[in-house]
Amino acid sequence: MRKAKEMAAAVLAAGMLLAAPAGAAEKPAPAVPEVQTVQATGEAVQLSSPGVDTKQNRTLTQSQKQALTKVCQAVPELKELTVQHVSDEGGKAWSVMLAERTPDSAARIQTVNAFLGFDRAGELQSFNINNPQWASDQVPASALAKEKAAQFVHAFLGEQEKEYQPGASIGYGGSGTADEKGNQITWASADVQYNRLINGIPLMNSGFRVNVDVFGHITGFQREKEAVLDPAKFPAPARAITPAAAEKAFSGLVEMNLQYYARHPLKLQVFNTARDETRPVLMYAPSFPAPIDALTGKPLADFMDHTGQPKWITLQGEGGQLTAGTPEEAAALLAKQFGIDMAGMRLQNVDERPAFFDPEIKTKEYNWVSQPEPGLGGRPENGPMRFLHMTTIAGTGRVVGFNLQDESGRGRQATVSPEAALNTAEQFLSKLLPPGTAELQVRVYPSGGEVMPSWVDKSKLQAQEQPQPVFSFNFNRIYQGVPVVDSGYAIQVDAITGKIIGFNDGFRGTSVALPDNKNVVSAETAKAEFLKQHPLQLVYIWPEFFGQRGPSPELVYIPAFGSGWDYIDAFTGKTVTVGN
Numbered sequence: 162m163r164k165a166k167e168m169a170a171a172v173l174a175a176g177m178l179l180a181a182p183a184g185a186a187e188k189p190a191p192a193v194p195e196v197q198t199v200q201a202t203g204e205a206v207q208l209s210s211p212g213v214d215t216k217q218n219r220t221l222t223q224s225q226k227q228a229l230t231k232v233c234q235a236v237p238e239l240k241e242l243t244v245q246h247v248s249d250e251g252g253k254a255w256s257v258m259l260a261e262r263t264p265d266s267a268a269r270i271q272t273v274n275a276f277l278g279f280d281r282a283g284e285l286q287s288f289n290i291n292n293p294q295w296a297s298d299q300v301p302a303s304a305l306a307k308e309k310a311a312q313f314v315h316a317f318l319g320e321q322e323k324e325y326q327p328g329a330s331i332g333y334g335g336s337g338t339a340d341e342k343g344n345q346i347t348w349a350s351a352d353v354q355y356n357r358l359i360n361g362i363p364l365m366n367s368g369f370r371v372n373v374d375v376f377g378h379i380t381g382f383q384r385e386k387e388a389v390l391d392p393a394k395f396p397a398p399a400r401a402i403t404p405a406a407a408e409k410a411f412s413g414l415v416e417m418n419l420q421y422y423a424r425h426p427l428k429l430q431v432f433n434t435a436r437d438e439t440r441p442v443l444m445y446a447p448s449f450p451a452p453i454d455a456l457t458g459k460p461l462a463d464f465m466d467h468t469g470q471p472k473w474i475t476l477q478g479e480g481g482q483l484t485a486g487t488p489e490e491a492a493a494l495l496a497k498q499f500g501i502d503m504a505g506m507r508l509q510n511v512d513e514r515p516a517f518f519d520p521e522i523k524t525k526e527y528n529w530v531s532q533p534e535p536g537l538g539g540r541p542e543n544g545p546m547r548f549l550h551m552t553t554i555a556g557t558g559r560v561v562g563f564n565l566q567d568e569s570g571r572g573r574q575a576t577v578s579p580e581a582a583l584n585t586a587e588q589f590l591s592k593l594l595p596p597g598t599a600e601l602q603v604r605v606y607p608s609g610g611e612v613m614p615s616w617v618d619k620s621k622l623q624a625q626e627q628p629q630p631v632f633s634f635n636f637n638r639i640y641q642g643v644p645v646v647d648s649g650y651a652i653q654v655d656a657i658t659g660k661i662i663g664f665n666d667g668f669r670g671t672s673v674a675l676p677d678n679k680n681v682v683s684a685e686t687a688k689a690e691f692l693k694q695h696p697l698q699l700v701y702i703w704p705e706f707f708g709q710r711g712p713s714p715e716l717v718y719i720p721a722f723g724s725g726w727d728y729i730d731a732f733t734g735k736t737v738t739v740g741n
Contacts, residue, residue, distance in 0.1 A: 221247055221257070228283035229257060235317035236379050238290060239275060254280050270340040285317075289372070289381040291338065296346045298432040299375040300333050302740075303723075306351035307331070310371040313379045314355060326363050328354040330722040334372070335431040349431040350374050350381065356700075357387065359395050362716070364701040386708075395701055396716040401455035407697050407718040410458045414450035417684040417691065419443065419731055421645040423673040429726060429739060441675050443643070444728040445687035452717035455699060461715060463614055463704065471604040473639070476587060478594025486558035491527050491551050494560070500660050501565055506549060507532050513555055523555040545569035545624075564653070565662040572619070572627030575656035579605060582632040582654040589661055590636060590650055602644040606633035617706045626707040630656035633663075641678050682734035690729050694736045695720040 221229070221244065233239045242259035249255045260274040275290040301309075307327065314322055332352040339345045350372040356363035367390075372381030401407075424439035451464035483498065485491035488508050495501045506529040516522040531547040545568035552562040583605060613619075613628055637649035653663030697718040704711035726739040 224283055225255065225257070225279070228279055228285070229277065232277060232285055232288065232317070235313055236288075236290070238292070238378070242273060242275060245274075252281060254278060254286070270338055270344055270346060285382065285384070287381075287383045289336070290378075291336070291346075291348065291380075292378075293346055295374055295376060295378055295380070296348055297375050298335070298347055298349050298430075300349050300351050300429050300431060301373055301375045301377065303331050303351065305377055306353055306373040309373045309377045309379060310353035310355075313371055313382075324358055325355040325368055326358050328356055328363070330354065332370070333429060333431050337432075347432055348374060348380065359390060359701055359714075360392050360398055362395075362398055362699060362701050364390075364703065364714070365719075366703060366705060388710075395714045396456060398699065398716065401699055401716055401718075402458050404697055404699075404718070406458055407453045407455065408692060410453050410460075411450065411697060411718065411720075412688065412692060414460060415688060415691070416448040417445045417687040417729075418448065419643045419678060419681065420446050421640055421643055421675050421678075422647050423645055423675065424647060425728075426726075426739060441673050442728065443676050443678055443681065443731040445682075445684065445691075445731050445734075446728070447688070447691050449720075452702065452715075452719045453697070455716040455718055461717065463711075468604055468606055471602045471644070474587070474601055474603055476591045476594060476599050476601060478596050478599050479592045480594070480596040481592040483560035483593070484558040485527075485551070485553055485560055488527055490558070491553070491560075492529075495549070495551065495563065499563075499565075499662070501549070501662075503529075505532050506530070506547065516554075516561075524561070525553045525555045525558075527551045527553075545571075560664075560666075562665040563663065564665075567655075567662070568625070570630055570655065570657055571624060572622075573630055573657055575630045575632075577632075577654070577656050577659045579607065579632055581659060582656065583634060585654055585659060585661065586632075586634045586636075586652040589664075590652065593650075593666070600639040601636045601649070602639055603637075604635045606635070614704060614706055614711065616711055617709055621709060622707060631662065632656055640675050643678055645675070676732075678731070681731040686734045687729045687731070690734055690736060694727070695722060697721070 225247070229244075239259060242261055245258040245260050247255065247257050256276065256278040258274070258276055260272055271293045273290070273292045273294075275288060277288040278286045280286055300306075311327065314325070314327075318325070332354070333349070334352055335347060335349040337345060337347040351374075352370045352372055354370050355368045356365060357367040358364070367385050367387055369382060369384040371379065372383075374380050420443075422442045422444065425442040427438045427440060448466070450466070451460035451462070453459070454461055483494060485494045488511060492503050492506075492508075496503050509528045509530050511528075512526045513523055514526065516524045527550070529549040546566075547568065548566040550562075550564050551560065553560050583603070619627070632654045634652045634654070635649060636652070637644040637646055639645070647667070649667050651663070651665040651667065652661060654660070655662045698721040699716065699718055701714050702717055703714040723738075727736050728739075729735070730737050
């Protein structure tokens, strides 16, 4: 259920409510330029330092100073930092890098730094601050996160605060940085969503998020792109069907399904660590139908699930294994086993790090990137890029994943059928499964172009915004007729070439005793509990796809979600909340 919780606070893309995972969405902390400069709240505006190219724009204008000062008043920690660099993005936006003064460039990882982005009018669009003294992989209690976020919003927005409403759900994320010596710092945070109000109703894909760490510091802010909207274009709330009528319609569509987690966390986590405690769980998980149109009581067609019903299959495992102990062996395996053209691919780096699924296991990661071909006059000819990644178990060399991202396929039509792609994936998987018969559940995720909303004007999409023609398949092992959702394989097949371009081994060979699934409550009992804990709420959504808006905003009913991760225990029929 944790993924579904983001439904109430998600942005809309590809015509569907995106349910982002609550786990880590890691992003690197920005590097700190070797420049010393004026105070962030400073009276001076000219930046200067020995060895600095003074031709670069290193001056804050008066209006930029005012915009920066406003943020510093709401986040006092920024006042202690100095301006390092100011960047003007062609008059459309500008940004500023802040950091504490440090004479030792080798200590950058231990340097407090911040990055702030503003639009042309000086409205803050985003900021994040990384302080090594605030490092923690723990997240704050939901009450603390909401309290500190509210204090920031009140101080920063003032009267404008009443134009937004905090959402009930909270997301969780994190970031990290590392140096060349292997030292790492990570920060975890809770993300409190504020939605813009139109006619007193929250608009789900318009607003901002405030990041709060376990100590109560405001560590980030991200604003959704907000347009000038006419409330008259939004359906009047008075026209909505009653909540009871909406719940009746929703209840008739939602299904409750049994599923196992072999290793469900006992508390909220962003970064997987060896000390995290888990236990096997048998739960009921809801399928999520499209939002209920508040005017008609029917599900919105553009939001229907495109994956279809999962299938149960039986494969005969052959007990094979892919291994690569060196970059050369890895490249040769990719070329021979998967038919990947390695010509022009340059090895970028080889890293060792703890495995995401088990921090006590070390993995070795290889990364390649394509190089430009020589063109006329010997000048490099930049074409569509290719990025290649492989993960192995350090020591044994067993391949547990690889992925090819080929930008040349974007926007092209699929020539391979889903059935043929699935057959390719099954044949490959059979070779790697343990010897013997394996019962699996497979879920098919269609090629990107199939889920693009009908109202999107493809001619207006940038090359990188075009969908990739790729079929994705998730195979999960079955225990007593119930899928184990955290134990399985993911395979991607190129819908043009029919070749496998992605593979991830999520099968856990170490046995975990799963509970017998007899004597569980009925699906109807579980559904009643779900609807009780997650009543429907009335919201606006206005679908977007890479900046293109749908024909009109929609007034809909969707389930409300609270803080933390929760699930319905299959034996008691009651909700279990996983907290800090």
